[in-house]
Amino acid sequence: MNKVDIRNKGSDERSTTSSLLRLGTRLKLSRQTRGLTLKALAAAANCSESLLSKVENGKVSPSLPMLHRLVEVLGTNIGWMFEESDGEEGIVFRAGTRPLIALDPLRRGEGISLERVIPYSPGHLLQCNIHHIEASGESAGPIQHAGEEVGYVLEGAIELMVGEKTFRLSAGDSFVFDSELPHWYRNVGDERASIFWVNTPATF
The missing domain is CATH 2.60.120.10 (Jelly Rolls)
Structure with missing residues (x-):
């Protein structure tokens, strides 16, 4: 039982890290596409520049209110920030494989x-x-x-x-x-x- 728990925990941590990196990459891409500096986006979304930098580098996760402010300023949506590939034919998503x-x-x-x-x-x-x-x-x-x-x-x-x-x-x-x-x-x-x-x- 303990071995299974440890393995599942490690899988969850890898999934979380992957999701944070994906979010950071797409947030940075969206910001650069709109010609915004890190400082400008941070000011518009009412968050610190250092925190935003950490989010873009996949080191920390934003709060949901902060994420909503960011996508509003960038004119995009939360779905695009976390866009993932579908499972089996876009229909079935197996237990233990969901992000x-x-x-x-x-x-x-x-x-x-x-x-x-x-x-x-x-x-x-x-x-x-x-x-x-x-x-x-x-x-x-x-x-x-x-x-x-x-x-x-x-x-x-x-x-x-x-x-x-x-x-x-x-x-x-x-x-x-x-x-x-x-x-x-x-x-x-x-x-x-x-x-x-x-x-x-x-x-x-």
Whole structure:
């Protein structure tokens, strides 16, 4: 059991590193294509130049709010930043092969990682991930964008904040809301929580 756990952990780390490098490369390409300096983009997206440099070099992951600001300034979308090749004929994505990336910097505990259910690639109308939230982890936010969110809690206990309302959810609960409402969430249990989350891609 321990050997399997170690192997899976190593695979997850390699997947995360690969995703961060892909994000950094495409972010830098998009910035250079638009003739923006690192300093100019950082100022427009309200983030530090040093942090943006680390993101472009695949050394750190941006928070989701920061990523939304960057793609808005660059006139692109999050889907393109993480665009991946499809699985078997673009239909089947095997367990253990789906990309895993930590988008939000660690806030508390072990933070949050997103497991791709639908790869970011052309032709998909939806984005779908399994959000894994470690004990005491929470999403950076609140964020808001055009579209709609739908989720189903697979395990654990979370608090979901939408607009001015707060909801406590546990395994088996589901939700839906307008993405234009400010939203974020946190794990309020003692163990990892997972949410099957589907949303309309945010484009600008």
